[in-house]
Amino acid sequence: VSRKREARKGKMARDGERAGRKPAPLQREKIVQEALNLLNEVGLDSLTMRRLADRLEVQAAALYWHFKNKQELLDAMAGAILAASNDDIPEAGDWTQRVQAFAQGIRQTLLAYRDGAKLFAGTYTADYHTLHYTEIFASTLSQAGYPPASVVGAGWTIFYYVLGFTIEEQAFLTYVDADHRAKLANVLPDPQFPTLNMLRSHLGNWDFDARFRYGLNLLIKGLLQEGKERMEEEGQIH
Amino acid sequence: VSRKREARKGKMARDGERAGRKPAPLQREKIVQEALNLLNEVGLDSLTMRRLADRLEVQAAALYWHFKNKQELLDAMAGAILAASNDDIPEAGDWTQRVQAFAQGIRQTLLAYRDGAKLFAGTYTADYHTLHYTEIFASTLSQAGYPPASVVGAGWTIFYYVLGFTIEEQAFLTYVDADHRAKLANVLPDPQFPTLNMLRSHLGNWDFDARFRYGLNLLIKGLLQEGKERMEEEGQIH
DNA sequence: ACCTGAACACCGTTCAAGT
DNA sequence: ACCTGAACACCGTTCAAGT
Numbered sequence: 272v273s274r275k276r277e278a279r280k281g282k283m284a285r286d287g288e289r290a291g292r293k294p295a296p297l298q299r300e301k302i303v304q305e306a307l308n309l310l311n312e313v314g315l316d317s318l319t320m321r322r323l324a325d326r327l328e329v330q331a332a333a334l335y336w337h338f339k340n341k342q343e344l345l346d347a348m349a350g351a352i353l354a355a356s357n358d359d360i361p362e363a364g365d366w367t368q369r370v371q372a373f374a375q376g377i378r379q380t381l382l383a384y385r386d387g388a389k390l391f392a393g394t395y396t397a398d399y400h401t402l403h404y405t406e407i408f409a410s411t412l413s414q415a416g417y418p419p420a421s422v423v424g425a426g427w428t429i430f431y432y433v434l435g436f437t438i439e440e441q442a443f444l445t446y447v448d449a450d451h452r453a454k455l456a457n458v459l460p461d462p463q464f465p466t467l468n469m470l471r472s473h474l475g476n477w478d479f480d481a482r483f484r485y486g487l488n489l490l491i492k493g494l495l496q497e498g499k500e501r502m503e504e505e506g507q508i509h
Numbered sequence: 510v511s512r513k514r515e516a517r518k519g520k521m522a523r524d525g526e527r528a529g530r531k532p533a534p535l536q537r538e539k540i541v542q543e544a545l546n547l548l549n550e551v552g553l554d555s556l557t558m559r560r561l562a563d564r565l566e567v568q569a570a571a572l573y574w575h576f577k578n579k580q581e582l583l584d585a586m587a588g589a590i591l592a593a594s595n596d597d598i599p600e601a602g603d604w605t606q607r608v609q610a611f612a613q614g615i616r617q618t619l620l621a622y623r624d625g626a627k628l629f630a631g632t633y634t635a636d637y638h639t640l641h642y643t644e645i646f647a648s649t650l651s652q653a654g655y656p657p658a659s660v661v662g663a664g665w666t667i668f669y670y671v672l673g674f675t676i677e678e679q680a681f682l683t684y685v686d687a688d689h690r691a692k693l694a695n696v697l698p699d700p701q702f703p704t705l706n707m708l709r710s711h712l713g714n715w716d717f718d719a720r721f722r723y724g725l726n727l728l729i730k731g732l733l734q735e736g737k738e739r740m741e742e743e744g745q746i747h
Numbered sequence: 748a749c750c751t752g753a754a755c756a757c758c759g760t761t762c763a764a765g766t
Numbered sequence: 767a768c769c770t771g772a773a774c775a776c777c778g779t780t781c782a783a784g785t
Contacts (some may be wrong), residue, residue, distance in 0.1 A: 298749085320778060332780080333750050341778065381582045391632070392673075393680030395689065402705060406576075410704040420723075422704075423711040428724035432666065436674025441633030451633065458635045466648040466660075469639060473661040485658075486666035493731035558759060570761080571769050579759065635773085751784070756768055757780070 293368060299337050302327065303351045307384060314445065315386035320344075349394040352387055353401060356380035360407050366415040367491050373408050374433050374487050381437045385445070388437035416498065425494055431484055440479050452477070524600060529591065537575050540565065542588045544582060553624035558582075587632040590625055591639060594618035598645050604653040605729050611646050612671050612725050619675045623683070626675035654736065663732055670724055678717050690715070 305326055310318050324331040338344045361372055381387040412422045456475055460468055548556050558579055562569040576582045599610055612668055619625040650660045694713055698706055
């Protein structure tokens, strides 16, 4: 997970606009790494500065020398999750396969840490890794012939889908136990909701992998359709 | 906003599986309503039991007679937001227009309260309103000829998209100021990311309405395409 | 440069006791 | 049935002072 990061050393855009100043206070990465371990053990709601300080065998106040406040630490954690992810998206296959691998990659990255998606939501980072990922996606769709507005629009759409999906997936995995699931199932056979009743067996399906693929396919079908419409228009003009 | 709820009184599935017991301790709705007001004023992070108690001119401990814990209150708030929303989706138009209106309705519902989307995320409620909404969507797509698996899959996909979108929209509106936006713009002209550089003008576009419509259209295009493929298959078989 | 000690102004939650 | 008083075990953050 962290071997990749060594290999990219020297690219230096790592700490945002402050990059390239000096070799970064060594301690910062250690804190973030320990914070991520703690996240996996206790979850986002129980991740406190004091608990983290305990782990690092330091006073809580010490953390405020390295981070302005808790939010800045959380932002750094979100960045580190993305950085640690498998960022060599396969170049093989047509663009639909590449886009699919891209979306799956983001989902797996967020799934790799407890509450990873929730942590990531609302973190508007623009560090090297975010831009790198975006560049890969954008160039794939651009080379497939899609115009700028579509590339950007599709990028956001896929990102929002993956984010919403993974937030709900992780919430389900941690908060919804078998009891709760059974309760949901019991509510359904209500004559007031005939269509839901009809769909009962499908609504009880919690195969997140299959569910994710269905939505991703729908988005790609939409892109294919958009591409076809664009070709037809161009055909009429020329 | 709350007149609608009066009109539906007597349907009684309101408090989940405990419904139909007795006329519900009057106080509960008042607490939730005040909590929503507080949410709009201070945001989700600053919504505390103690502050809410102050507003109701009561001790914080008193809230624990009405709600098991804070999470139960948050769940009730999420339910109330959905309940207060405009739930008579227009019956006019073809199914694509109805699905569009449906998704827009959910987005507007979540936007109606500060951090509404974040509050809603991970709240697996199955109250009357959730089921009612789902029923409307499912029947629309069912009547359009889509098979059960597609109806359910498309429902989840649209939900995840709307949720992810609105979370990021609200986070942007509250946390990202002009300064931050300018900083994001400055990072882009990097020769390392040629495609992003090319898309610069489009990446700086923060028109969320337009962005939302693009993604929604993409999903509907995908559904139309899926429908066409299904018709072709059926044509070959018969 | 980096950390401690101690404090400030808060949290969510419990529970005996009141009415 | 509904609420108070008081406590418990925590929070994030600041800041003088240490090394």
